[in-house]
Amino acid sequence: MSEASIRIQDDLFQAVNGEWLKTAVIPDDRPTAGGFAELDQNVEKLMMADLSAFAKGEKTSDIPEMKYAIELYKKALDVQERNEKGISPVLPLLEKIRGLQRPQDLNEQAADFLLDGIRLPLQIFVDTDMKDATRHALNLMGPDIILPDTTYYEEGNPAGQQLLQIFSGMAAAALAKTPLSEAEQQEYLADTMAFDALVAKKVKSQVEWADYVAMYNPMDLDQAAACARPFDLKKVLTDLFADDAPSVVIVTDPRALQEMNGYFSEETFRKYVHWSYVRTLLDHTELLSEELYSIGTTYRRALLGVPTDPTLEKRAYQVVSQIYSDPLGVYYGRTYFGEEAKKDVVSLVKKVIETYKLRVRKNDFLSEATKDKAILKLSTITIKMGYPDAVHPFFSTLVFGEEDSYFDIRKKLSRIRLQFELDQLTRPVDRTRWGMPGHMVNACYNPFVNDITFPAAILQKPFYSIHQSISENLGGIGAVIGHEISHAFDNNGSKFDENGNLANWWTEEDFKAFNERTKDMIDQFDGIPFHGGKVNGELVVSENIADNGGLGVTLEIMHTLPDPDFQAYFINWAKVWCLKAKDEYIQLLLASDVHSPNELRANMAPRNFNEWYEAFDVVSTDKMYIAPEKRISIW
Numbered sequence: 244m245s246e247a248s249i250r251i252q253d254d255l256f257q258a259v260n261g262e263w264l265k266t267a268v269i270p271d272d273r274p275t276a277g278g279f280a281e282l283d284q285n286v287e288k289l290m291m292a293d294l295s296a297f298a299k300g301e302k303t304s305d306i307p308e309m310k311y312a313i314e315l316y317k318k319a320l321d322v323q324e325r326n327e328k329g330i331s332p333v334l335p336l337l338e339k340i341r342g343l344q345r346p347q348d349l350n351e352q353a354a355d356f357l358l359d360g361i362r363l364p365l366q367i368f369v370d371t372d373m374k375d376a377t378r379h380a381l382n383l384m385g386p387d388i389i390l391p392d393t394t395y396y397e398e399g400n401p402a403g404q405q406l407l408q409i410f411s412g413m414a415a416a417a418l419a420k421t422p423l424s425e426a427e428q429q430e431y432l433a434d435t436m437a438f439d440a441l442v443a444k445k446v447k448s449q450v451e452w453a454d455y456v457a458m459y460n461p462m463d464l465d466q467a468a469a470c471a472r473p474f475d476l477k478k479v480l481t482d483l484f485a486d487d488a489p490s491v492v493i494v495t496d497p498r499a500l501q502e503m504n505g506y507f508s509e510e511t512f513r514k515y516v517h518w519s520y521v522r523t524l525l526d527h528t529e530l531l532s533e534e535l536y537s538i539g540t541t542y543r544r545a546l547l548g549v550p551t552d553p554t555l556e557k558r559a560y561q562v563v564s565q566i567y568s569d570p571l572g573v574y575y576g577r578t579y580f581g582e583e584a585k586k587d588v589v590s591l592v593k594k595v596i597e598t599y600k601l602r603v604r605k606n607d608f609l610s611e612a613t614k615d616k617a618i619l620k621l622s623t624i625t626i627k628m629g630y631p632d633a634v635h636p637f638f639s640t641l642v643f644g645e646e647d648s649y650f651d652i653r654k655k656l657s658r659i660r661l662q663f664e665l666d667q668l669t670r671p672v673d674r675t676r677w678g679m680p681g682h683m684v685n686a687c688y689n690p691f692v693n694d695i696t697f698p699a700a701i702l703q704k705p706f707y708s709i710h711q712s713i714s715e716n717l718g719g720i721g722a723v724i725g726h727e728i729s730h731a732f733d734n735n736g737s738k739f740d741e742n743g744n745l746a747n748w749w750t751e752e753d754f755k756a757f758n759e760r761t762k763d764m765i766d767q768f769d770g771i772p773f774h775g776g777k778v779n780g781e782l783v784v785s786e787n788i789a790d791n792g793g794l795g796v797t798l799e800i801m802h803t804l805p806d807p808d809f810q811a812y813f814i815n816w817a818k819v820w821c822l823k824a825k826d827e828y829i830q831l832l833l834a835s836d837v838h839s840p841n842e843l844r845a846n847m848a849p850r851n852f853n854e855w856y857e858a859f860d861v862v863s864t865d866k867m868y869i870a871p872e873k874r875i876s877i878w
């Protein structure tokens with residue numbers, strides 16, 4: 244399509260990205276290309292080359308924790324050892340599961356199972372206490388289900404049935420490698436699918452998970468333990484924490500716990516055991532032979548619509564990048580992110596925050612009391628820019644013996660991580676921890692800490708460049724900065740105060756007015772048809788509020804520039820959302836992602852702002868026009 248065939252006033256996303264989309268090819272091992280994905284691919288290439296040079300001794304790092312990262316990288320590349328061993332490394336683990344005759348057997352070993360990565364009938368983890376962000380709390384949730392969301396299980400969802408079949412085929416292929424007899428394999432598989440179906444009726448949907456506050460359900464341990472029977476929750480917690488075992492736990496999906504007796508009972512215990520055997524086996528195939536690895540990715544490939552797995556080198560990098568995230572992030576930041584850029588973006592963040600305060604002050608639906616609180620929250624946001632000054636001390640504990648097998652190393656490292664996370668229960672929240680490493684192409688706001696993180700890897704073109712105009716940078720990283728800050732005031736963030744505590748700082752009337760605007764935002768997106776599916780307005784509302792705030796605050800800054808270029812601003816906004824995706828992946832995102840599809844983010848958000856209409860003379864006959872009374876402005 245030529246520029247002439249698609250007018251920017253009708254479709255900003257296509258007018259800006261259409262030419263690229265026509266010829267872009269999605270790599271076989273990825274679900275997407277363009278925008279974030281392209282930057283991510285570039286970072287991956289760069290870091291793979293560096294890791295390879297480190298592994299060959301052509302390069303050395305002054306970050307001590309890189310030593311083990313490089314050793315793990317070498318081990319991950321050495322498939323010969325894994326191919327020779329086949330399934331054998333995981334068999335002792337599977338035998339432990341197979342040996343479970345009665346719930347009591349599980350209760351005896353459950354604490355150890357948890358640290359060993361064996362699937363339990365409920366998930367136990369430590370996280371920040373929402374009501375007191377200085378301390379931690381113990382959380383409980385139901386088991387993971389096979390399909391990405393409960394809606395996939397609804398009748399008449401063909402994708403759900405198809406995916407269950409693919410999962411079932413994958414599980415059968417993996418079970419065929421175990422010492423189980425053929426009859427046992429069939430029984431294990433049938434029970435796995437049956438147990439998953441029981442669980443799927445109890446756990447939350449993605450829309451329910453999108454409500455943070457609904458996760459905060461404190462319950463006396465006695466009461467929670469009564470729900471969990473015949474699973475002995477008290478014993479597990481005593482085994483894990485001894486005298487520090489909590490007397491109150493947070494139940495993140497109450498239905499799953501309250502109805503746990505329904506799917507986890509003496510009668511269904513065999514089903515659970517077989518389910519745990521199969522799921523635990525599949526969790527470990529990536530640590531085994533190439534053949535088992537490939538069997539184990541079948542379902543993921545179908546879900547994302549990707550025909551092939553990443554190369555061995557990529558996989559090795561991805562594993563190291565995930566486990567040694569901090570050392571790699573610090574290395575990336577120090578090597579590829581300039582101090583000048585860091586200073587420049589920090590000053591932009593400060594400018595965005597100050598402008599946000601002005602906008603809050605001018606806001607026409609809030610009382611002064613609520614405005615004061617919002618401004619206090621803005622004043623206390625912590626900025627984490629680029630990468631941390633030092634690697635977090637935890638990463639120096641991720642060590643292993645050089646003679647250990649790959650399987651043993653990975654199991655050891657995940658046990659160290661799990662133990663570390665559990666140990667946090669009695670420790671104060673460490674507000675210096677980074678939510679994202681420096682080499683990740685993303686950004687985030689954490690409502691429990693009231694901080695924003697911008698990893699070095701996102702601070703590149705088209706988001707940001709010292710060589711781009713300030714208008715372009717504002718439409719790129721500026722809008723992303725404003726987006727992240729707006730999460731402090733979206734439907735979830737608005738319920739947390741400046742310290743990250745779940746606390747109401749609103750007057751009743753103001754919150755009502757805010758909720759009406761939230762509702763308008765749900766309606767603006769709800770039901771928009773997209774690639775054969777539909778947008779769920781409630782699922783994506785927090786991100787749309789954030790986009791709305793991000794554009795609002797940066798457009799305000801645009802007006803203060805001596806020479807603003809509003810066209811360049813909106814064009815770069817559309818550029819950062821450039822994306823081509825596999826259809827399976829689009830469907831997955833529609834059902835489970837809290838973000839609207841990129842194309843809609845690019846095209847819906849601008850039409851709420853007068854500057855959009857003025858920049859391109861957009862009039863009522865243009866497709867990207869909405870009537871002034873329908874335009875939404877929240878922050």
Ligand SMILES: [Zn+2]
Pocket residue numbers: 726727730786789
């Ligand atoms: Zn967001």
